[in-house]
Amino acid sequence: MKITEKPVAFYPEFARKSGPHKETTHYCPGCGHGNVHKMIAEAMVDLGINERTVFISPVGCSVFGYYYFDCGHMQAAHGRAPAVATGIKRANPEAIVIAYQGDGDLAAIGTAETLHAANRGENITVFFVNNAIYGMTGGQMAPTTLIGQKTATTPRGRIEAQHGNPIRMAEIIATLPATTYVERVAIGDSKHIMKARKAIRKALTNQVENRGYSFVEILSTCPTGWKMDGPDARDWLIEEMIKIFPLGVYKDEADHREGAWHRPVEPFVPAKRDAYLGADEAEAKAEKLSLPAELHCKFAGFGGQGVLTLGLFLAQVGMRADLHASWIPSYGPEMRGGTANCSVNLSERRIGSPLVDRPNLLVVMNQPSLEAFAGQVVEGGVVIVDTSVVENCPELPGRRVVRIPATGIADEVGTPKVANVVLLGAICAATGAFPLAFVEQSLRETVKKKDLVDLNLAALRRGYEHVRDAV
Amino acid sequence: MSRKFMKGNDAIVVGALQAGCRAYYGYPITPASEIAHAASQHFPALGGTFIQAESEVAAINMVYGTAGMGIRTMTASSSPGFSLKQEGLSYIAGAELPCVVVNVSRGGPGLGNIAPEQADYFQVTKGGGHGNYRLIALAPNCAQEMCDLTVLAFDLADTYRNPVCILADGFTGQMMEPVTVPLARPVPFDHTSWCVRGDAETHRNLISSIYLESEDLERHNLKLDEKYRRIARDEVRFEEYRVEDADLIVVAFGIVSRIVYSTVDQAREQGLKVGLLRPITLWPFPSARIAELAARDVRFLSAELSTGQMVEDVRLAVEGRAPVHFYGRCGGMVPGSEELLAEYGKILEGGRS
Numbered sequence: 148m149k150i151t152e153k154p155v156a157f158y159p160e161f162a163r164k165s166g167p168h169k170e171t172t173h174y175c176p177g178c179g180h181g182n183v184h185k186m187i188a189e190a191m192v193d194l195g196i197n198e199r200t201v202f203i204s205p206v207g208c209s210v211f212g213y214y215y216f217d218c219g220h221m222q223a224a225h226g227r228a229p230a231v232a233t234g235i236k237r238a239n240p241e242a243i244v245i246a247y248q249g250d251g252d253l254a255a256i257g258t259a260e261t262l263h264a265a266n267r268g269e270n271i272t273v274f275f276v277n278n279a280i281y282g283m284t285g286g287q288m289a290p291t292t293l294i295g296q297k298t299a300t301t302p303r304g305r306i307e308a309q310h311g312n313p314i315r316m317a318e319i320i321a322t323l324p325a326t327t328y329v330e331r332v333a334i335g336d337s338k339h340i341m342k343a344r345k346a347i348r349k350a351l352t353n354q355v356e357n358r359g360y361s362f363v364e365i366l367s368t369c370p371t372g373w374k375m376d377g378p379d380a381r382d383w384l385i386e387e388m389i390k391i392f393p394l395g396v397y398k399d400e401a402d403h404r405e406g407a408w409h410r411p412v413e414p415f416v417p418a419k420r421d422a423y424l425g426a427d428e429a430e431a432k433a434e435k436l437s438l439p440a441e442l443h444c445k446f447a448g449f450g451g452q453g454v455l456t457l458g459l460f461l462a463q464v465g466m467r468a469d470l471h472a473s474w475i476p477s478y479g480p481e482m483r484g485g486t487a488n489c490s491v492n493l494s495e496r497r498i499g500s501p502l503v504d505r506p507n508l509l510v511v512m513n514q515p516s517l518e519a520f521a522g523q524v525v526e527g528g529v530v531i532v533d534t535s536v537v538e539n540c541p542e543l544p545g546r547r548v549v550r551i552p553a554t555g556i557a558d559e560v561g562t563p564k565v566a567n568v569v570l571l572g573a574i575c576a577a578t579g580a581f582p583l584a585f586v587e588q589s590l591r592e593t594v595k596k597k598d599l600v601d602l603n604l605a606a607l608r609r610g611y612e613h614v615r616d617a618v
Numbered sequence: 619m620s621r622k623f624m625k626g627n628d629a630i631v632v633g634a635l636q637a638g639c640r641a642y643y644g645y646p647i648t649p650a651s652e653i654a655h656a657a658s659q660h661f662p663a664l665g666g667t668f669i670q671a672e673s674e675v676a677a678i679n680m681v682y683g684t685a686g687m688g689i690r691t692m693t694a695s696s697s698p699g700f701s702l703k704q705e706g707l708s709y710i711a712g713a714e715l716p717c718v719v720v721n722v723s724r725g726g727p728g729l730g731n732i733a734p735e736q737a738d739y740f741q742v743t744k745g746g747g748h749g750n751y752r753l754i755a756l757a758p759n760c761a762q763e764m765c766d767l768t769v770l771a772f773d774l775a776d777t778y779r780n781p782v783c784i785l786a787d788g789f790t791g792q793m794m795e796p797v798t799v800p801l802a803r804p805v806p807f808d809h810t811s812w813c814v815r816g817d818a819e820t821h822r823n824l825i826s827s828i829y830l831e832s833e834d835l836e837r838h839n840l841k842l843d844e845k846y847r848r849i850a851r852d853e854v855r856f857e858e859y860r861v862e863d864a865d866l867i868v869v870a871f872g873i874v875s876r877i878v879y880s881t882v883d884q885a886r887e888q889g890l891k892v893g894l895l896r897p898i899t900l901w902p903f904p905s906a907r908i909a910e911l912a913a914r915d916v917r918f919l920s921a922e923l924s925t926g927q928m929v930e931d932v933r934l935a936v937e938g939r940a941p942v943h944f945y946g947r948c949g950g951m952v953p954g955s956e957e958l959l960a961e962y963g964k965i966l967e968g969g970r971s
């Protein structure tokens with residue numbers, strides 16, 4: 148069909164259209180999409196927004212929306228226009244974003260995207276062209292097809308008990324508090340077109356003024372899909388469709404919302420990110436320490452005893468000493484059986500597997516952990532046991548067992564929560580891997596709550612002394 | 619430059635921030651959720667965008683919108699969610715939009731479990747969506763690489779206008795290691811010629827993957843193909859350890875490459891000449907290097923957390939000139955070093971007989 152008196156927001160010639168006829172649209176004669184396009188183009192001209200508009204074409208007969216409007220274009224996957232619109236609008240709130248969608252696109256495959264963009268109150272404009280049919284794919288049932296309406300997939304007409312009922316999107320959208328403006332209009336005759344034109348303009352104005360999400364449902368003709376000629380299609384729209392899809396404003400809160408839905412963003416400023424992440428800080432001076440031996444450690448106990456944090460403390464001590472360090476929480480079948488555990492490796496060389504299946508240092512804070520992991524410790528390895536919790540701690544031939552009532556000591560220091568730090572002190576003394584003063588300094592840097600530093604240092608020293616004096 | 623002890627998943631976000639990523643869209647899923655947690659913290663704090671989308675489908679389409687504006691953007695998920703992104707990735711590749719997609723993969727098929735697996739190798743490297751397209755796929759194996767390869771991913775995405783996937787696993791995501799935080803630098807790309815920003819300068823541009831005429835679509839496909847050939851020629855990355863004199867070259871990526879690395883020296887102490895070839899780019903795959911190594915008397919072993927996926931690419935590269943073995947665990951089971959050493963022994967003894 149030919150669009151007469153093109154508004155200037157249309158291209159003078161539809162150069163992106165394939166084939167010889169660059170002056171006519173690709174729509175069938177009597178198709179409603181052309182009318183709706185024209186009204187949108189007029190509104191874009193009147194508001195002076197075409198250069199900053201991004202028009203999202205759906206999948207459906209209007210997939211080629213970009214043939215026509217002199218504005219930026221993105222073509223979206225079937226039903227996903229509201230998500231694409233979100234990605235555009237959030238990245239550049241100054242852009243005017245239009246999601247133009249058919250009934251299959253918006254109310255079937257894209258229902259989730261439609262509802263959630265509306266529910267977030269995206270500051271976008273949605274034009275929903277409801278023609279009660281899948282035009283593009285050859286006239287199948289749409290979610291908006293009327294009861295009794297024959298389509299390619301409802302050859303006997305739509306039946307409630309089989310296919311459900313025509314879905315009323317305007318009514319549904321209007322229930323969502325974050326939406327600003329919801330209206331259903333129609334084309335078909337000049338009286339209805341006048342109202343539709345007003346609604347379209349208002350929906351775009353709302354966005355320009357950052358008033359939030361606007362949704363205009365436009366009842367539209369598809370003579371081809373309906374198997375009717377143009378005049379019959381217009382009559383059917385006005386006589387049958389409007390009965391099922393009542394026209395009117397379902398919601399209008401635009402007056403209270405000027406500017407309210409502007410979501411500003413900032414450009415990328417490298418220096419700001421460096422400062423935020425501390426990337427520009429001079430590196431904390433690492434004192435290079437050498438290890439008597441590589442440490443492959445396992446820390447295990449009940450969840451909540453702080454074994455994961457203990458592993459983390461030790462790994463950070465290693466990092467401070469400029470060693471290679473890795474920490475990884477329990478995995479796979481190991482996660483069962485009442486133990487929370489983690490693996491830590493410290494080495495002067497690059498670390499291969501972060502997983503420790505044969506530890507040379509095992510620290511256990513409960514009985515099941517001792518039973519699960521003691522057998523894995525390599526010969527000559529060290530096993531440190533919190534005897535406040537573990538009652539039965541036998542000798543392990545070829546391994547050095549270090550017993551320390553860590554939770555009890557922690558209690559004396561002030562709280563059982565620092566039992567893991569008592570054990571850190573014990574590790575220090577038992578392995579001789581790090582000087583106590585070095586670990587103290589590391590702890591000062593790692594403990595986040597500064598009022599807890601002294602408590603932690605006391606726990607560390609008690610653990611260290613207990614093992615040193617026992618030797 | 620400062621060094622921090624951090625989780626692989628957090629290192630991805632740090633890399634993204636320093637690369638100039640401005641918008642993150644995602645849907646929660648274990649074991650990738652920490653990426654969303656960190657993103658929700660940092661992106662808004664820096665004037666960027668974070669949206670918890672209604673689904674992975676929505677998230678990848680939000681990425682499409684932002685990427686279409688020439689703005690750096692990303693999403694992250696784990697296997698079931700990555701499956702849902704395939705439609706969007708096909709559109710993004712078809713429309714030639716740059717973006718980064720992270721898959722911290724887990725056990726499948728179906729709901730599987732939340733433990734680490736590498737069974738998304740096919741989906742990531744062969745094109746999980748429809749049509750002729752490729753993802754550039756990077757496989758980090760430590761926290762530093764989770765950060766650095768994310769930065770690289772954004773650069774590759776912009777260079778080739780193509781989606782880039784970081785294929786990680788639950789281990790590389792959860793593991794904490796020291797990370798040197800790179801300095802941010804301005805994004806050295808100008809996309810004005812094709813992007814749609816919603817401004818006068820770009821308002822004549824079009825983002826689309828539709829080519830109605832067969833001739834046009836074939837031309838578009840050939841153009842993409844030419845691009846993929848260039849990537850395959852110029853962007854292969856891998857790392858080797860003691861392959862020069864190896865009788866057995868183990869090919870492994872991600873967490874498995876770390877385990878294998880540990881076993882190489884141990885194997886040599888037992889008199890087994892083993893080496894490691896670690897693909898860093900899974901696509902493009904280091905086929906040429908493997909072919910070169912296959913020219914001498916050597917065996918290959920593909921070690922994976924799957925029932926055998928990458929091994930097919932090793933075989934294709936070797937073209938029958940050397941034996942190619944496979945060893946895999948899955949469902950969250952990982953091979954221990956003793957298990958691998960036993961396997962090496964079996965293969966090399968078999969080789970002698």
Ligand SMILES: Cc1ncc(C[n+]2csc(CCOP(=O)(O)OP(=O)(O)O)c2C)c(N)n1
Nearest residue numbers: 206207208225249250251252280281282283
């Ligand atoms: C994922 C996917 N499923 C199905 C299709 C096929 N398809 C194209 S358009 C369409 C329905 C279009 O109907 P509607 O949204 O009402 O638009 P209309 O053509 O009526 O304007 C369908 C099912 C597709 N392109 N993509």
Ligand code: SF4
Nearest residue numbers: 175178208282369371
């Ligand atoms: S099939 Fe229907 S909706 Fe599509 S162009 Fe023809 S009349 Fe319009």
Ligand SMILES: [Mg+2]
Nearest residue numbers: 249250280282
């Ligand atoms: Mg329709």
